[in-house]
Amino acid sequence: MYKNILVPVSFEADRNAKGAMEIAKSLRAEGGQITCLHVMEQLPQYATEYLPAGHLDAAKADIVESLKELTEGVEGATTLVVDGHSSRTILAHANNNDVDLIIIASHQPGMQDYLLGSTAAKVVRHAHCAVHVLR
Template sequence: MYAHILVPVSFDEERDAKGAMRVAEVLAEHSAKITLFHVIEQIPSYAAAYLPDGYLKERKTALQGKLESAVEGMENAAAVVVDGHAGRSIVEYASTHRVDCIVVAGHRPGMQDLLLGSTAHYVVRHAACAVHVLR
């Protein structure tokens, strides 16, 4: 079905990353690449100034380790952690890495999503490939 599937992973309790990974494996054609992808949102400089030296680098390394543990045992899988805006980073990565399907775990929208927009909503509206949203 799909040759390269991107699975954005949020470490929020309400997101079903394992379910998204299972769906990606079902949708993947033989020898397809599956990429688990996490975006570290930018911290405003006024707030980052209060963080201990090296904290952000350590956090990124820890998150990379979590994703790499999640892809252990999966054939042709990769783990990628980037800094940026979640929705834009997912769409940009998909367009520059020949992703043909994004499987994203959603959540029940609340009032904040109606006013600000959610990551899944952004990805659905802007991705140039197929997008599967899990609830």
């Protein structure tokens, strides 16, 4: 059982965030904690100029609400929304917070993932703790 579980959450259609939370609940030790982390990727400056005022703040508020729904009723669960690069931010959070398990949902890999690498693949390759990948 694990005392400090990190569940990076992406709200893309092919990611199973609910399934990742179920696994986290079943693998958490008594008194352990689960952190649901969403990383908001930085948009290039030129792209943000074309967004309506307040768009990013509204998107972040929607994400916070979705994470709250995902963790509702889960003992020891917290949510966190941060800005950054997905894999680097996930790995940094895990290293800085003594995470002992990362549960990450992944999509079925395509050719682009073999050439460039997906977030889940980068987390698996570089994490200093156990990683459970959910497909």
